[in-house]
Amino acid sequence: xxxxxxxxxxxxxxxVRGDLxxxxxxxxxxxxxxxxxxxxxxxxxxxxxxxxxxxAVIVAITGGRPGMISAATAATAVLMVTLVKEHGLQYLLxxxxxxxxxxxxxxxxxxxxxxxxxxxxxxxxxxxxxxxLIFLAQIPELTxxxxxxxxxxxxxxxxxYLLPLLTKAAPAPLVCIVALTAAAIGLGLDVRxxxxxxxxxxxxxxxxxxxxxxxxxxxxxxxxxxxAVAAVGLLESLMTASIVDExxxxxxxxxxxxxxxxxxxxxxxxxxxxxxxxxxxxSIINIQSGGRGRLSCLFAGVxxxxxxxxxxxxxxxxxxxxxxxxxxxxxxGTFSWSSIRKLREHPASSSIVMLATVAGVVLxxxxxxxxxxxxxxxxxxxxxxxxxxxxxxxxxxxxxxHRTYIVEGQVFFASADEFLRAFDFREALARVTIDLSGxxxxxxxxxxxxDMAVLKFRREGxxxxxxxxxxxxxxxxxxxxIAEKPGALDKLMGH
Amino acid sequence: xxMILACIDGSIYSHSVADHAGWAAKRLxxxxxxxxxxxxxxxxxxxxxxxxxxxxxxxxLEELATLDAERAKLLQRxxxxxxxxxxxxxxxxxxxxxxxxxxxxxxxxxxxxxxxxADLVVIGKRGEAADFARLHLGSNxxxxxxxxxxxxxxxxxxxxxIRRFLLAFDGRASALKAVDAVSRSPLFAGLACDLxxxxxxxxxxxxxxxxxxxxxxxxxxxxxARIEPGQPDAAIGAVVEREAVGLVVxxxxxxxxxxxxxxxxxxxxLIRACKTPIMVFR
Numbered sequence: 001x002x003x004x005x006x007x008x009x010x011x012x013x014x015x016v017r018g019d020l021x022x023x024x025x026x027x028x029x030x031x032x033x034x035x036x037x038x039x040x041x042x043x044x045x046x047x048x049x050x051x052x053x054x055x056a057v058i059v060a061i062t063g064g065r066p067g068m069i070s071a072a073t074a075a076t077a078v079l080m081v082t083l084v085k086e087h088g089l090q091y092l093l094x095x096x097x098x099x100x101x102x103x104x105x106x107x108x109x110x111x112x113x114x115x116x117x118x119x120x121x122x123x124x125x126x127x128x129x130x131x132x133l134i135f136l137a138q139i140p141e142l143t144x145x146x147x148x149x150x151x152x153x154x155x156x157x158x159x160x161y162l163l164p165l166l167t168k169a170a171p172a173p174l175v176c177i178v179a180l181t182a183a184a185i186g187l188g189l190d191v192r193x194x195x196x197x198x199x200x201x202x203x204x205x206x207x208x209x210x211x212x213x214x215x216x217x218x219x220x221x222x223x224x225x226x227x228a229v230a231a232v233g234l235l236e237s238l239m240t241a242s243i244v245d246e247x248x249x250x251x252x253x254x255x256x257x258x259x260x261x262x263x264x265x266x267x268x269x270x271x272x273x274x275x276x277x278x279x280x281x282x283s284i285i286n287i288q289s290g291g292r293g294r295l296s297c298l299f300a301g302v303x304x305x306x307x308x309x310x311x312x313x314x315x316x317x318x319x320x321x322x323x324x325x326x327x328x329x330x331x332x333g334t335f336s337w338s339s340i341r342k343l344r345e346h347p348a349s350s351s352i353v354m355l356a357t358v359a360g361v362v363l364x365x366x367x368x369x370x371x372x373x374x375x376x377x378x379x380x381x382x383x384x385x386x387x388x389x390x391x392x393x394x395x396x397x398x399x400x401x402h403r404t405y406i407v408e409g410q411v412f413f414a415s416a417d418e419f420l421r422a423f424d425f426r427e428a429l430a431r432v433t434i435d436l437s438g439x440x441x442x443x444x445x446x447x448x449x450x451d452m453a454v455l456k457f458r459r460e461g462x463x464x465x466x467x468x469x470x471x472x473x474x475x476x477x478x479x480x481x482i483a484e485k486p487g488a489l490d491k492l493m494g495h
Numbered sequence: 496x497x498m499i500l501a502c503i504d505g506s507i508y509s510h511s512v513a514d515h516a517g518w519a520a521k522r523l524x525x526x527x528x529x530x531x532x533x534x535x536x537x538x539x540x541x542x543x544x545x546x547x548x549x550x551x552x553x554x555x556l557e558e559l560a561t562l563d564a565e566r567a568k569l570l571q572r573x574x575x576x577x578x579x580x581x582x583x584x585x586x587x588x589x590x591x592x593x594x595x596x597x598x599x600x601x602x603x604x605x606x607x608x609x610x611x612x613a614d615l616v617v618i619g620k621r622g623e624a625a626d627f628a629r630l631h632l633g634s635n636x637x638x639x640x641x642x643x644x645x646x647x648x649x650x651x652x653x654x655x656x657i658r659r660f661l662l663a664f665d666g667r668a669s670a671l672k673a674v675d676a677v678s679r680s681p682l683f684a685g686l687a688c689d690l691x692x693x694x695x696x697x698x699x700x701x702x703x704x705x706x707x708x709x710x711x712x713x714x715x716x717x718x719x720a721r722i723e724p725g726q727p728d729a730a731i732g733a734v735v736e737r738e739a740v741g742l743v744v745x746x747x748x749x750x751x752x753x754x755x756x757x758x759x760x761x762x763x764x765l766i767r768a769c770k771t772p773i774m775v776f777r
Contacts, residue, residue, distance in 0.1 A: 021543065022543075025543050025545045026545070028545060029545045160546060161546070161548070163544070164542075164544035164546050167544075168541065168542045168543060168544045169543055169544075170543070170544070171543060171544060171545035172544045172545055172546050173545050173546075174545070243552060246556060247552075247555060247556055247559055248559070249559075249563065280552075281547050281551075284547055284551050284552055284555060285545050285546075285547060287555060287559075288542045288547075288551070288555050289542060289543050289545065290541065290543075329546065329547065330547060332547075332548075332549050333546070333547025333548055333549060333551045334547070335549065336550075336552075337549045337550055338550060338553065
């Protein structure tokens with residue numbers, strides 16, 4: 001392989017200062033998220049923190065979108081809940097590795113291009129659903145707790161939203177967490193802390209094989225989770241990549257990104273971390289803080305681990321309320337508020353696709369299902385719209401013996417019925433001409449309809465001529481049509 | 496018709512690039528395309544608050560787009576001025592057909608794209624950002640000389656009329672190609688040629704040198720051939736100073752990227768050592 005040194009140097013060292021500063025800001029915002037997402041998945045905070053470290057570091061090197069931040073995410077965490085509950089952490093690690101393998105395969109098979117079938121409405125639905133999932137995950141921390149918690153969350157939110165109005169130099173999430181932790185310790189408040197949620201890392205991560213039996217049964221247990229994680233991970237990663245593309249006015253290598261995400265998940269599974277992917281919110285924060293190159297993601301991962309190892313004792317005492325406040329901010333920032341306003345402005349079909357995507361996700365807690373629903377619906381709506389671009393006119397010759405049907409537009413499965421209905425087979429004619437020069441025959445449904453029309457006219461005693469098939473239509477008609485071939489009528493009758 | 500691609504960047508070398516392109520175009524009867532590539536715009540916001548407010552994505556996009564747009568407008572205006580100035584200079588040299596192109600993007604990629612229609616690429620030894628005092632070469636120069644499939648004329652800081660040129664001959668394929676091109680091109684017609692091989696005065700070197708000299712003389716060129724002892728960059732640099740040579744012609748990079756990274760490449764050393772324009776053949 002030919003190494004493009006100049007590009008490599010630009011991606012790593014093109015913006016060192018900006019990348020390091022942004023990486024630090026991102027690391028500070030990653031800590032609460034990694035802990036929160038571990039809690040969503042039902043594992044120790046250690047698992048999410050190791051994952052965020054390793055995914056960020058590996059994707060920085062292998063990914064296809066410099067400037068994007070990847071780590072443990074909510075989108076993948078919600079998929080793992082049942083697996084962890086029923087089979088435990090070790091199966092989650094195995095599922096993470098398998099998901100990585102799927103993602104590498106997807107990249108090598110160049111499935112990154114499939115993203116073009118995900119319409120803007122589906123993407124909006126995806127981010128809205130993601131925001132709702134992140135918010136819903138905070139509900140357990142907000143129900144059945146003492147009133148003090150609400151006060152702390154409110155104070156945290158106030159810091160997060162008001163502090164940036166005063167200064168943009170200090171990361172608000174950090175200030176929020178430090179202030180609430182100091183208040184909780186100083187005032188001796190009895191609130192739930194991160195330490196109550198499980199183990200934090202005390203050592204560097206080490207390589208280990210997931211402790212699961214290598215059997216077909218294990219494979220079948222983790223398979224559905226791996227497939228969903230792989231799909232959702234790639235969806236969010238590629239979606240985030242296109243957001244970063246947009247923000248920085250550059251392009252990304254999508255298939256390389258798929259392989260990179262896969263390698264990151266494989267590596268992460270082997271050091272005891274949970275699966276993750278690119279993060280929309282963090283990537284926006286990164287760009288906003290001046291990050292552009294690969295260095296920022298790498299530095300974010302490394303400084304995250306460093307801070308956790310050094311400050312572990314303090315991290316334990318962070319009140320959950322502080323994390324909840326940060327996550328509410330992330331949720332509110334991720335949600336596309338303008339999409340609500342645009343529900344009325346946009347065509348009904350777009351709004352339905354968006355809402356169906358959201359509903360599909362919120363009901364199943366699986367972003368892949370919601371997106372699939374949205375993609376199917378947008379495909380159907382598109383077919384229905386294109387089917388309307390279709391018209392048949394006809395001209396009768398002065399002697400009443402010859403009628404010419406002029407077909408214009410797209411003839412395919414959705415318009416084939418209308419195509420057939422447009423002909424008046426009861427009219428007694430000597431000759432019929434079907435002029436398709438303004439039409440396009442797309443599929444076997446339309447070929448069958450054309451055959452049927454020709455045969456029906458013949459049965460009524462008319463001579464039929466089909467003219468003006470364009471090249472593309474001709475190919476499919478030649479391949480599939482039977483009306484012009486010998487014994488055509490018998491064949492059709494035989495069915 | 497032959498075409499010359501002249502790459503300018505608005506630096507002090509732009510005038511010299513225009514003058515050299517004009518000189519070459521006049522001799523070759525060629526047309527000139529003056530190309531300026533505006534580099535990447537790296538607008539950065541200074542918001543380190545780590546917050547994402549509602550609608551953050553749109554807000555950030557708008558902010559960055561505004562910053563970019565302002566810079567791009569300024570750059571574009573300056574770029575058009577630079578191009579017009581270059582066009583005037585080239586036309587003053589007596590070239591009729593001069594086109595100008597202003598593009599956004601990566602210099603290397605754009606040159607690779609545009610040079611397909613060109614017969615000669617002209618570029619300055621250093622760019623806007625490079626430091627003349629320390630004789631650092633422009634960061635893009637080496638990449639372009641390495642990647643280009645056309646002969647590249649690397650210009651010095653100012654144009655001086657060229658009467659005599661030095662052909663650095665080491666017997667490699669790219670040097671043979673240079674000899675061949677020089678003997679046939681109207682660009683070198685009527686110029687005096689110093690054909691120089693650096694190294695030991697062996698029978699083999701002498702034989703190769705004589706063959707090259709004979710080829711050049713066959714075209715009616717006045718050639719003085721000789722072998723100089725020493726290191727290529729130092730020896731040729733010394734001849735250039737001593738003999739008032741106006742242009743150095745040579746074959747291109749012979750080493751792999753990795754090797755030239757470790758031991759440095761003769762071509763780069765020569766470009767650095769000679770204070771004349773240098774023409775590099777593939």
